[in-house]
Amino acid sequence: MAKRTRREIYLGEGSGTGSGSQHLYVNMGPSHPAMHGVIRILAELDGETVVNADVEIGYLHRAFEKECEAGPYNNAIPYTDRLNYVSPLINNFGYASCVEKLLGIDVTERCKYVRVIMSEISRVSDHLTCIGASAMELGAFTVFLYMIKAREYLWELVEDVTGARLTISYARVGGVKADLPDAFGVKVRKAFKETRQVLEEVGKLLTGNRIFMDRMVGVGALSREETIAYAITGPLLRAAGVSYDVRRAQPHWAYDRVEFEIPTGRNGDNYDRYLVRMAEMEQSMRIVEQALDALPGGPINVDWEGRAIDPASYVDLGKQGKTEGLLLIPITLSPNLAGIERPLHRALNVPDKRVVLPPKENTYGSIEGLMNHFMLIMDGYGIRPPKGEAYFAVEGANGELGFYIVSDGTDRPYRVRCRPPCFPPMAALPRMIEGEMVADIVPTFGSINMIAGELDR
Amino acid sequence: MDGQAILLRLTSTFGPGIVETHDHHGDPTAVVERSAILEAFRFCRDDPDLRFNVLMDLTAVDYLKYPEREFGPRFEVVYHLYSLPHNHRLRLKVRVEEDDARAPSAVGLWPIANWFEREVWDMFGIRFDGHPDLRRLLMYEEFQGHPLRKDYPVTKRQPLIGPNN
Numbered sequence: 001m002a003k004r005t006r007r008e009i010y011l012g013e014g015s016g017t018g019s020g021s022q023h024l025y026v027n028m029g030p031s032h033p034a035m036h037g038v039i040r041i042l043a044e045l046d047g048e049t050v051v052n053a054d055v056e057i058g059y060l061h062r063a064f065e066k067e068c069e070a071g072p073y074n075n076a077i078p079y080t081d082r083l084n085y086v087s088p089l090i091n092n093f094g095y096a097s098c099v100e101k102l103l104g105i106d107v108t109e110r111c112k113y114v115r116v117i118m119s120e121i122s123r124v125s126d127h128l129t130c131i132g133a134s135a136m137e138l139g140a141f142t143v144f145l146y147m148i149k150a151r152e153y154l155w156e157l158v159e160d161v162t163g164a165r166l167t168i169s170y171a172r173v174g175g176v177k178a179d180l181p182d183a184f185g186v187k188v189r190k191a192f193k194e195t196r197q198v199l200e201e202v203g204k205l206l207t208g209n210r211i212f213m214d215r216m217v218g219v220g221a222l223s224r225e226e227t228i229a230y231a232i233t234g235p236l237l238r239a240a241g242v243s244y245d246v247r248r249a250q251p252h253w254a255y256d257r258v259e260f261e262i263p264t265g266r267n268g269d270n271y272d273r274y275l276v277r278m279a280e281m282e283q284s285m286r287i288v289e290q291a292l293d294a295l296p297g298g299p300i301n302v303d304w305e306g307r308a309i310d311p312a313s314y315v316d317l318g319k320q321g322k323t324e325g326l327l328l329i330p331i332t333l334s335p336n337l338a339g340i341e342r343p344l345h346r347a348l349n350v351p352d353k354r355v356v357l358p359p360k361e362n363t364y365g366s367i368e369g370l371m372n373h374f375m376l377i378m379d380g381y382g383i384r385p386p387k388g389e390a391y392f393a394v395e396g397a398n399g400e401l402g403f404y405i406v407s408d409g410t411d412r413p414y415r416v417r418c419r420p421p422c423f424p425p426m427a428a429l430p431r432m433i434e435g436e437m438v439a440d441i442v443p444t445f446g447s448i449n450m451i452a453g454e455l456d457r
Numbered sequence: 458m459d460g461q462a463i464l465l466r467l468t469s470t471f472g473p474g475i476v477e478t479h480d481h482h483g484d485p486t487a488v489v490e491r492s493a494i495l496e497a498f499r500f501c502r503d504d505p506d507l508r509f510n511v512l513m514d515l516t517a518v519d520y521l522k523y524p525e526r527e528f529g530p531r532f533e534v535v536y537h538l539y540s541l542p543h544n545h546r547l548r549l550k551v552r553v554e555e556d557d558a559r560a561p562s563a564v565g566l567w568p569i570a571n572w573f574e575r576e577v578w579d580m581f582g583i584r585f586d587g588h589p590d591l592r593r594l595l596m597y598e599e600f601q602g603h604p605l606r607k608d609y610p611v612t613k614r615q616p617l618i619g620p621n622n
Contacts, residue, residue: 388482
C-alpha cells in the first residue's frame with residue numbers, strides 16, 4: 001500500500017481510489033439559503049466545476065390537480081392563488097378563462113381590461129422579486145430592499161382591489177369579484193412613479209456594475225435551439241432571442257388593443273435575462289397606463305339617487321316579503337355581505353345566470369335572485385360546462401401558463417392540468433450549470449425565478 | 458394553418474393511424490394510434506407547413522369514471538404542441554389500456570419530455586418505453602400508488618417512512 005503524503009490528501013484524493021482525483025458530490029438544498037423554495041440540487045463536482053447535476057423537486061407538492069377535481073369549478077380559484085404566489089392574479093385569470101373557454105362565454109369589455117391591468121401589475125411585482133432576490137444573492141442587498149420597497153407599492157394596489165395581498169382569489173368564472181376602487185388610476189400612477197424611480201436607481205446600480213456583470217455575463221447560457229427544445233417560454237426564451245409572447249401571439253382579453261414591445265436579448269445568459277426582465281417591467285407599466293385610459297365606461301359613478309337603504313333593513317324587508325319595487329332602489333351594501341353592487345356587477349360579469357352569482361341585492365331582495373344563488377352554490381348544481389376539453393394559455397410572469405381542463409358535464413372539473421411556466425427551465429437547469437463553477441449555480445438558479453408553488457403544485 | 462387544415466394534413470398522411478379528430482373550442486385535436494405516435498411527432502415537428510417545434514405540455518387523463526368511457530381505454534396521454542414559426546397549436550392524444558399502460562417516449566425528439574413523462578409515470582403509472590431515467594418526479598420513492606388515478610382516494614394516507622426511531 002502506497003504511503004500517502006499530506007499533500008495528496010489536501011488535493012482531495014479521498015479514500016479508496018489509489019490515485020488521481022475524484023469527483024465530489026455536493027447537495028444544495030432542500031433547505032439552502034439561496035434556494036428560493038424547497039428544492040435539491042445534487043451536483044457532481046470536479047474541483048470547483050460542476051460536471052453533472054441532478055435536480056430533485058416535489059417538496060412543495062400539495063396535490064393541486066387532485067384537489068381541483070374534488071370541488072366545484074369556482075372552488076379551485078383559491079388553490080390557483082398558491083401556484084405562483086408572487087403573481088397570483090395571473091393564475092386566477094388563467095384558470096377562470098379556461099373554464100370560460102369550456103363554457104363558450106366571453107367576459108365583458110370592462111372585465112377584460114381589469115384583468116389586463118391586474119395581470120400586468122402582478123408581472124411587475126414578480127419581476128421585481130426575481131431581480132431583487134437574485135441580486136441579493138450576489139451581494140447587492142440594497143437592490144433587494146429597493147425592489148421590495150417598489151413591490152410594496154404594487155401590493156398595496158393589489159390590496160386595494162382585492163382585499164388581500166397574496167391569497168387574493170379575485171377572479172370568478174365569468175368575471176371578477178369586484179370592481180376597481182375609486183381613484184384607482186391616481187394610485188396606480190403614483191405607485192408607478194415610485195417604481196420607475198426604483199428601476200432607474202437599480203439600473204444604475206446593476207446594469208453596468210463590474211461585479212454584477214462578472215457574475216452574470218455569459219453564465220448559465222442556453223442556446224436558442226436548446227431553449228426551444230426544452231419548451232422554455234417567457235423571459236428566458238426572449239433572452240435567447242425568440243420574441244414569443246402569448247400576449248402577442250394569441251392575444252387574450254384586451255392585449256390586442258394595447259401597444260407594447262417585446263424586449264429580446266441575444267445570448268440567452270443570465271445578464272440578458274436580467275435585461276429582458278428590466279425592460280418588460282417598463283412595458284407592463286405602459287400597458288397598465290393605456291388600459292386605464294381605455295377602460296370602457298370610464299370610472300363607474302354609482303349615483304345614489306333616491307333613498308339609500310341600510311343593507312340590514314333591506315334584508316329585513318326582503319324577509320318580510322316586501323320585495324315589490326325593491327329591485328329598483330339602489331342600495332349600498334355593507335362589506336360584510338361580501339357581494340358586488342348591481343351596476344358594477346353588470347359591467348364586470350357576463351350576463352349569464354348559469355355561471356355568475358347574482359348581485360347581492362337580488363339574492364337578498366327577490367326570490368328569483370335567491371334561487372339563482374342556490375342553483376350555483378348547492379352541491380351537484382353550480383357551473384356545469386358541456387362535456388369536452390379545452391386548453392387556455394396566458395403569459396405568466398415566467399412564461400406560458402396553461403390550463404387544460406376536461407369536463408364531464410357535472411359541476412366538478414374532471415381533470416385540471418396546470419402547465420407551470422417554471423417547470424421546463426428547471427428541467428433544463430442541469431444543462432445550464434454543467435461546466436460552470438459552483439458559485440454560478442446561485443445566479444443561474446435565481447434567473448430562472450423558480451416558484452415552488454407552481455413547480456410542484 | 459388553421460385547425461381544420463392541420464387535421465386534414467394529418468389524416469391524409471397517416472390515414473388509419475389517426476383514430477379520431479375534433480376541433481372543439483378551437484383546439485384542433487387528433488387521437489393517434491400508439492404505434493404511429495412517434496412517427497406523427499416527427500412529422501409534426503419536421504414538416505415545413507406544420508413545424509411544431511415546442512412540446513408545450515404533456516399530461517394524461519384517467520377516464521375510469523368518465524360517463525360512457527368506463528369500458529374504453531382507461532388512459533389518454535395528452536400532448537400539446539406549439540409551432541413558433543407558424544404560431545399554431547395542436548393537441549395529440551394516445552389512448553392506452555390499463556393492463557398495458559405504456560406509451561413510446563418522446564425524449565428523443567424533445568428533451569423536455571424527460572421530466573413531463575416522469576411526472577406522468579409518477580401521477581398515473583403510465584410507463585414510457587425508451588425513457589432513459591423513469592423515476593418518480595414529484596413524489597418520493599417509497600410512495601405507494603399513483604395519486605392522480607381516479608381510483609386513488611383523495612383522503613388516502615401513506616405509510617410513514619424513515620427510521621423507526
